[in-house]
Amino acid sequence: MWDLGRDTDRGRAAVAVLLRRDPAVAVGMLFRSGPEAWIAFDEEVRHDCSRPGGAPRSKRIEARLCDPDGRVRESALSAWRRPPPQLVVIRCADWVPAVRSRARRVLGRIVAENPVAALITLAPLILRLGRREHGAWALEQLEAAVSGRYSLLAAWWRPGRPSTTWSPNSLTGEQRDAVLNHLSLGADLPARRFAARLTAAGGRTGVRELAARAREERDQVTSRIWADAALAAMAAGGPDDAAIDDLLAGRLPMVRAGGVTALRAAGRAAEAVEHLADRSGTVRACARWLVRQGGDDPYAVSRALVEDPARVTPYAVTGFAECAGPADAPLLHALLEHPAGAVRAAAVGGLRLLEAADHELLRPLLDDPMPAVAREVSLGLRPGAGRLPAAWLLARTAPERPVHTRRAAYRLLYAQGGVAWLRAAVELQADGDPGLRRLAAQHIQGLWPAKGPMCLPARDPEVGALLDRCTGLATDHARRWMRSQLGIPRVECGMSGY
Incomplete structure (x- = not known):
């Protein structure tokens, strides 16, 4: 996939090379880049030639096609037999009508020489220019050509008057397929x-x-297009087991969910139980629906998966929690001691989903060696964080503790608020873990301006001392404001005040 930021920088850099040093190198830079580079090149040439003190105007065709003067651009299109097709496409969306008209005729000649190669090369740029005021023309012609609605080449010779009948210059079905196949498998x-x-x-x-x-397919939008088309084809022509198996093996959840729903029409509804433990909640929901359509109870099937030590998986636990109730909390409690850390984390997440998190039961798991478990415990304890001993949490932010334990304990301290949290946040500014330093700094900076009541006690001298240590995180004005809000006097130059 093209790197848009890097392509834009390349396009701008190519201008300096073209206008001041080696034109051949500049052209090579552009042809090795994506469509954003050409757009940036066009904008940069126009800007550089327009500003006072800019580079002198070049006689190179690449510079003349991007010149601020429309007459220069039009003459460049007339004088040169083989201008860069990318810049000709950009000129097809030019704001000057005469330039647009001539560029469209030139582009017709370029495409006629080798339609497949030209359309494959220019399609990414045409798609981006389609958002411009005059860019829809090229996009409409491209779509018409590769869909076979009318002759692209005949239409480009007579802009604005598309041919509705077949022309000898029309793309053949094989050519259209070649263009679409190449684009559908490309990086853009x-x-x-x-x-x-x-x-x-x-x-x-x-x-x-x-x-x-x-x-x-890895892109969600594209995979959804393919999956919807496959499902529509099966709805019209009957189910296909091989196609359904491909959908069930899809990389993305929406593809697998489509495969699960297609099982019913194929008479394979019994296979839905195999997808109750899918890694995607969407797929699990579709599987539960299909199990119900088949007359079974997805809750009973999910519970059986969780109770079987040989079949229990993290996603099976999560799927069970999605259809369970508070009365099922003991089953999840038993999984808190499972040897697999991922299963323990899923059990904690399931208890949080059921709103059945037991503080006394979850507290020891804050020291779990599995980071996912500590993270889930932190989320589960956060609603009742005020009931946790601050000293117990502070001890778990000490440098000798594992990073994931320290991060989970600090988040609970932040949920508590108060002096203990501020003390931990200030101490973490010298911590060796950059993630903890950044998190604590963001929380301290979030004190000002406060959107609600401050989470710190009023008139507490220790709070004032801790705020004074935050010189690199808050301005003097911000710290004075926080002191005034908390009623903490400020001692400066031997005089006290707010």
Whole structure:
């Protein structure tokens, strides 16, 4: 996938190289970059040539096509037989009508020489320019060409008057497929989504191929397009077991959820129990629905999974908690001693989901060697953090404790508020863990301006001393404001005041 920030920087850097040093190097930089580089190059040339003291105007075609003067841009399109096609595409969205018209005719000649290669190269740039005021034209032509609605090349020769009949210059079905396949497998995300949408709408792709693409796709939008198309094809032509298996093996939750829902029409509803312990809550919910449609009780099946030591998994515990009730808390309590840390963490999360977290039972787990367990315990204890002994929490923020224990204990101290929290936050400013330092600093800086009652006691000298140690985190004005809000006098130059 293109790095947008790096491409933009490359485009701007290419201007300096083109106008002041080596034009060939600048052109090479652009052709090795993505569409953002060309857009940035166009903007930077126009800016550099317009400002006082800028570089002298170059006679290079790349610079002339981006010149601030529309007459220069139009003449560059007329004089050169092979201008860079990327800059010609940008000029097709030019704000000067004469430049737009000429650029569209030039682009028609460029595309006619090698339509497949040209469209593959220019599609990412066309998709980005489609958001401009005059950029929709090229996008409409591109979509019409690869979908086979009318002749792209004939339309570009006569801008604004698309041909509705077949032309000898039209793209063949094989050419359209080649363009869409290349874009759908490429690195550019907008191009992949564009190609997936047109391919799925074309109706010429088999259901198994649609499902296979949905299975492998990592982008959520694109995978949803493929999965929806596969499900629609099965709804129209009947279920396909191989396609359903591909959907069930998808990387993304929405793909697997579609596969689960397709099991019913395929007469495979009994397989839904295998997905009650999926890592995605969406898939688990679809599986519970399908189990109910089959006449079984998803609660009973989920409980059986949790009670079986050979089949219990973290996601099975989470799935059970999603359909359990407070009366099932003892079963989750028993899992707090499970040898697998992930299962213990899931049990703590399940108790929090059931609002059945027992403070006395969870407190020892704050020292659990598994970071996920300590994190879940911190979340479970946070609503009643005020009942926890501050000294007990402070002891767990000591440097000799594991980092995940210290972080969980500090978050509970922050939920408590008060002097103990401020004391820990100030001490952590010299801590060796950058994450804890940053977290504590953010909390201290959040004291000003306070959006509600301050979490610190009023008229406490220790609070004043701790605030004085926060010189690098709050301005003098902020610390004076906090002192005045808390009623703590400030001693300065032998005089006291607020």
